Amino acid sequence: MASQEDKDFMTRFVVVLSVLVLLAAVFFLAARLLSVAQRTAVPDDLATAAQARVEERIRPIGRVATAEDVEEDAAENGEPARRSASDIYRAVCAACHDTGAADAPLKGDEGVWADRLGQGLDTVVQHAIDGIGAMPARGGDASLSDEEVRASVVYLLEESGQTVENGAPEAVAEAEPEVDAEAEPAAEAEAAEVVAGDPAAGQAKFGTCIACHGAKGEGMGIFPKLAGHTAEEIVDLLTRYRAGETVGPNTPLMAPQAVTLSDEDIANLAAYIETL
Ligand code: HEC
Ligand code: HEC
Incomplete structure (x- = not known):
């Protein structure tokens, strides 16, 4: 019967087609396999890559930077090598x-x-x-x-x-309370002296201060205005600079000016500055 023959034909046709598709698939897979095999057939590269990956994975998290590392890093960043x-x-x-x-x-x-x-x-x-x-x-x-x-x-x-x-010498840190305790009565004693402080002698001494604080103690930029301070305040401040105390952010500029001052100098300067 024609319809039976048709069916047979269709069945055979489908089978043949399936086989072809299957073959194509197998061929395709084989080709893929072959190319993978070819790529993996370079054992040296693979070994190196794998080793690199393993090393990356087992690398310690925190690396201790040696001085050389820091210098290398700095050199890589184009920074001048830091010296110890x-x-x-x-x-x-x-x-x-x-x-x-x-x-x-x-x-x-x-x-x-x-x-x-x-x-x-x-x-x-x-x-x-x-x-x-x-x-x-x-x-x-x-x-x-x-x-x-x-x-x-x-x-x-x-x-x-x-x-x-911590950048601060222990000796000074320990000495500080002592200095404070002493500075207080000292300042008072000098405050009494201030009355006797000689403004004329103070003016002569003030010559060394002008370069920074100005002829009228008017101050400029980082150099504070001195005019307007009372004698007591000046005595207190100079005594603290002289004792090595950190007063303001620019103490290192001022401290050397105060270390050479005697109590009398301070009293005289204070008496003069008060008149400005
Ligand atoms: C080399 C520049 C320089 C010279 C010279 C100098 N000083 Fe100063 N002086 C400074 C600076 C800078 C400061 C601020 C320091 C700080 O930050 O504590 C200062 C602060 C002071 C203060 C504290 C003022 C305030 O309001 O806190 C007094 C008082 C003072 N000087 C007095 C004098 C006297 C008196 C002389 C002269 C014997 C003198 N200085 C010479 C730079 C100078
Ligand atoms: C050319 C010789 C010379 C060189 C180089 C030298 N110094 Fe000095 N240094 C001296 C002399 C001299 C003194 C004493 C100065 C004085 O008190 O009159 C001194 C004093 C000092 C002081 C004491 C300062 C003070 O306030 O008492 C320090 C801190 C110091 N030097 C550190 C250094 C450092 C850090 C270096 C290297 C970056 C260095 N010196 C290089 C000669 C030198």
């Missing part, structure tokens, strides 16, 4: 402070450095930055940042038996 305090000391400061050249205080001389540190760390650091006596500014290396000078000063102090904590 001891490197700077050896390269710049040792010439004088290891040898005593130019009468430089020697590294390791505890007594000398305890005295120096008595001025307060900020002052000592500022001296090293600005230069002091025969010591050139920044030890003669203008490329050193303030932080680098500070770090090398701290290194020098620590190598000389001084305890420098």
Whole structure:
């Protein structure tokens, strides 16, 4: 029957078609397999890649940055390599402070450095930055940042038996309450003296203050106005600078001006400044 034959034909046709599709699929898969096999057939590359991935996975989370790492990183970022305090000391400061050249205080001389540190760390650091006596500014290396000078000063102090904590020397931190306790009656005693303070002598002494505070104590920029302060306030402030106390943010500029003042100088200056 025609319809039966048609059905047979259709069945065969479907079977043949299925086989063809299946073959195509198999062929396609085989081709894929072959290409994968080809790609994976380079064992060296694969091994390296796999090893890299494994290393990445087992890498410790926190890497300890050694000085070399920091320098490498800095070099990669185009920053100048940061120098450690001891490197700077050896390269710049040792010439004088290891040898005593130019009468430089020697590294390791505890007594000398305890005295120096008595001025307060900020002052000592500022001296090293600005230069002091025969010591050139920044030890003669203008490329050193303030932080680098500070770090090398701290290194020098620590190598000389001084305890420098949190950037503040222990000696000064301990001395502070004492100084305060003493400064109070001292200020009162001087306040009484202020009456006797000689404005004319104060005016003569004020010559050294003009460069920063102005001829009329009018102040400018970071240099505070002195005119308008009472004598008591001036005595109190100068006594605190002289004692090495940090008064304002620019204390390191002012403190050296006050350390050389006698009680009498302070009283006279205060008497004069009050008249401005
Ligand atoms: C050319 C020699 C020379 C070099 C280089 C030098 N110093 Fe000095 N330094 C001196 C002399 C001299 C003094 C004492 C100055 C004085 O008190 O009159 C001194 C004093 C100091 C003081 C004491 C300051 C104070 O207030 O008492 C410090 C801190 C200091 N130097 C640190 C350094 C550091 C840090 C370096 C390196 C970055 C350095 N010095 C390089 C010669 C030198
Ligand atoms: C090298 C510049 C300089 C010289 C010189 C100088 N001073 Fe100062 N003075 C300063 C600076 C900077 C301050 C602010 C410091 C601070 O931040 O605590 C200051 C603060 C003061 C203060 C405190 C004022 C306030 O309102 O807090 C008094 C008082 C003072 N100086 C008096 C004097 C006298 C007196 C002289 C002269 C013997 C003198 N100064 C010389 C720079 C200088």
